[in-house]
Amino acid sequence: FLNQGLAGFVLAAIAARFIFPAISLEGRELWLLKSSPLDLRAMFWSKYFIGTLPLMVVALTLTLVTNALLHASPFIMLMSVLTITMYTLAASALALGLGALFPQFGTENAAQIPTSFGGLVFMMSSLSLLALVIVIEALPVASYLRAIAAGQDPGWSMEMFVSMLVVAALCAASTILPLRIGLRRLQELEL
Numbered sequence: 020f021l022n023q024g025l026a027g028f029v030l031a032a033i034a035a036r037f038i039f040p041a042i043s044l045e046g047r048e049l050w051l052l053k054s055s056p057l058d059l060r061a062m063f064w065s066k067y068f069i070g071t072l073p074l075m076v077v078a079l080t081l082t083l084v085t086n087a088l089l090h091a092s093p094f095i096m097l098m099s100v101l102t103i104t105m106y107t108l109a110a111s112a113l114a115l116g117l118g119a120l121f122p123q124f125g126t127e128n129a130a131q132i133p134t135s136f137g138g139l140v141f142m143m144s145s146l147s148l149l150a151l152v153i154v155i156e157a158l159p160v161a162s163y164l165r166a167i168a169a170g171q172d173p174g175w176s177m178e179m180f181v182s183m184l185v186v187a188a189l190c191a192a193s194t195i196l197p198l199r200i201g202l203r204r205l206q207e208l209e210l
Contacts, residue, residue: 022085026103027149030078030110031142038070038114039141040132042205043123049208063115063202071111078107094163094173098156101183105190106152110145116197117141119205148193155182155189 045052052062082103086096121137132138159179166173 109193116201119201
């Protein structure tokens with residue numbers, strides 16, 4: 020199940036490089052977008068989906084390939100796919116939301132943006148979320164694997180169900196809150 024940690028780390032790094040700078044790359048021309056008839060909310064959501072879709076492809080590919088190489092059971096495969104899907108949505112939202120909260124309009128090079136204070140906050144936030152998700156799911160997955168090793172029918176335990184609910188709630192909050200905060204910051208931004 021630690022392949023989720025590897026996949027999550029790769030996703031956080033990709034999001035830091037490509038999604039986090041999305042608002043900053045608009046630069047000083049953002050005032051033009053704000054004064055145009057284009058809905059700022061639509062632009063923000065389009066940046067989220069344009070960044071999230073390729074990230075989701077990478078996430079699912081990494082997860083499915085590593086699980087196949089590890090000969091994971093269908094149950095573990097399902098858990099991994101659900102977990103990485105929720106984490107990818109949250110990591111993309113954290114990247115875009117924190118990128119809007121900490122814009123770097125004056126940078127000369129796009130590669131400098133993820134190394135800013137906001138980029139550091141994003142990386143720490145996304146990796147903390149990843150660690151929490153793995154820790155929350157570790158005990159139920161370990162119980163499942165122990166039951167398999169003992170030759171018992173593991174099935175869906177209450178422990179597994181509760182851990183998935185907690186992870187879903189945590190990832191939902193980590194998706195919704197940064198997007199709301201980032202959009203509000205973008206609307207209030209004075210250029």
